[in-house]
Amino acid sequence: MEVKENHLLKEYNTFKIEVKAKYFVEVNDIDELKNILLDKKYSSQKKMILGGGSNILFTQDFDGLIIKINLLGINIFSQDEHNVTIKAGAGENWHDFVLYCIYNNFSGLENLSLIPGTVGASPIQNIGAYGVEIKDVFVQLEALDISTGNIRIFDYGECDFSYRGSIFKYELKNKYIIVSVTYKLKKNPVFNVSYGAIRDTLDSMGITELSAKYISDAVISIRSSKLPDPKILGNAGSFFKNPEVSQEHFIRLKAQYPNIVSYKTNTSNIKIPAGWLIEALGWKGKTFDNYGVHQYQALVIVNYGGSNGSDIKNLANDIIKSIFDKFEINLEIEVNII
Ligand SMILES: Cc1cc2nc3c(=O)[nH]c(=O)nc-3n(C[C@H](O)[C@H](O)[C@H](O)COP(=O)(O)OP(=O)(O)OC[C@H]3O[C@@H](n4cnc5c(N)ncnc54)[C@H](O)[C@@H]3O)c2cc1C
Structure with a gap:
């Protein structure tokens, strides 16, 4: 774990704003995260948690320590013939996680395909698209209390999910670092194609029998045609x-x-x-x-x-x-x- 000084952030935010962080570190596991928080050199520094940088606008250099969360891992918690409870590390790429679930026939996230960013940020603003929000499949998350270093579990009711919001975007902003999120997905899916554009796109693709993969393909096609790709703009x-x-x-x-x-x-x-x-x-x-x-x-x-x-x-x-x-x-x- 290397703490970099005066680190350029252009490649760490999708707006591609050219600012610097006084200190910047990437953490790959919880021990590294705890160690950097305990490190006396940085204890008085202002801190910011970074995922994929896709919901951030930097307006100035960051005069403190930016901690980029790279905690990985996808684990099945429990399953039966109808449902699977699956836990993912905060640093997992969101879209890759959605594709992993679709590949394994776990349904519920397909409408949220191609949203940039990380699993750890998904509860922060209760990401949503095409009639689905992560609160619909959310079970719990694990978060590290920045002031004590203790891990706390937040269940659904404690997250105060709202339209593009949660307790972590408001009351508890910058107080907890989300380290993993657990979702409950379906093996016998009930698909949501209530958004007209999805239905029309499936029709134009000639799809008559729905699957999570087809819905994901439709969502990817709509999003790619509508939204600018941050890699380009x-x-x-x-x-x-x-x-x-x-x-x-x-x-x-x-x-x-x-x-x-x-x-x-x-x-x-x-x-x-x-x-x-x-x-x-x-x-x-x-x-x-x-x-x-x-x-x-x-x-x-x-x-x-x-x-x-x-x-x-x-x-x-x-x-x-x-x-x-x-x-x-x-x-x-x-x-x-x-
Ligand atoms: C082209 C494009 C399309 C988008 N479409 C959608 C959409 O359809 N629906 C939607 O809801 N959003 C959308 N977004 C916004 C964005 O993708 C989401 O908000 C995403 O969840 C942000 O993830 P991130 O990892 O990039 O978070 P970041 O931008 O890195 O961080 C966002 C906020 O969360 C905090 N944070 C990040 N990770 C953690 C963590 N592990 N613990 C604690 N705090 C953390 C940060 O400090 C910051 O305040 C879109 C963005 C782009 C660029």
Whole structure:
């Protein structure tokens, strides 16, 4: 385990922001993790946990210790003829883990194919796509308490999962390091193809009999055509969460903007796609020097190369202000700003 000084972070964040960490270390097992936390040289340093860097916007050099989590391992905890309980190390690549499950005929994660990042970050914002969130298959996680070094198990109820959120993104932010996550998957699957785009893509692929593999292929095809590949164009996926408004607020908006797009929620609130709001105000495709709003995806802010995170943050704030001024809706940022 080597602690590097003034380490360049460009290759460790999908926005490809060129900042440095004062100290940077990659840990491969729990002992290494405990050792670095106990090391007196770094005890007073500010700390940040890093997975795949796909939900982060660095706006400045990090004046402290970045700990990149590489803890690996996939183990079956228990299984019967219907279900399997499977535990994965926090450093496992999320998409590879999804493919591993599909290969073994364990179903439940196929709709979450091709989401960048690691298993350890999956509960942080309760990753979700195409009608599925990880809370739907979550059993428990193991996390190391940064202040004591003790491992604590968090079960479903203790994680406070919400839309793109959990207790680890809010109340317990930077207090625990997730070291493994356990999911319960199905051997006799009930597939979720409620999102129109999946059904249509399966149809165009000529699929009549569903399987986790076919759904995963469909999701990969949709995502590849819709979202910019961070290997080619720096980005962190959706920059904003989709906001919810009250029925009364929505009625007012609908009267003014008859084409507004909306979805029902589990509550009386109405969800409005942030992408629609951003596009309605003409932000889609707007480019400023080397950054801007993606030309096909209004929810995605991109770095065309060499941009700094502060400019991107300022652009996000300008978008938020314009949406509030026009629609009286407070857009919330999904990406973690550092
Ligand atoms: C092209 C693209 C598409 C995307 N699509 C989706 C999508 O469909 N749905 C979705 O929900 N998200 C999506 N995302 C966002 C992102 O992929 C997820 O949030 C992912 O879970 C982040 O994983 P990561 O390992 O890269 O986390 P990082 O970006 O490294 O970290 C994110 C946050 O989690 C913390 N963290 C990371 N690992 C740990 C750990 N082990 N313990 C404690 N804290 C930790 C970090 O400190 C940070 O605050 C997308 C991103 C991109 C670039």
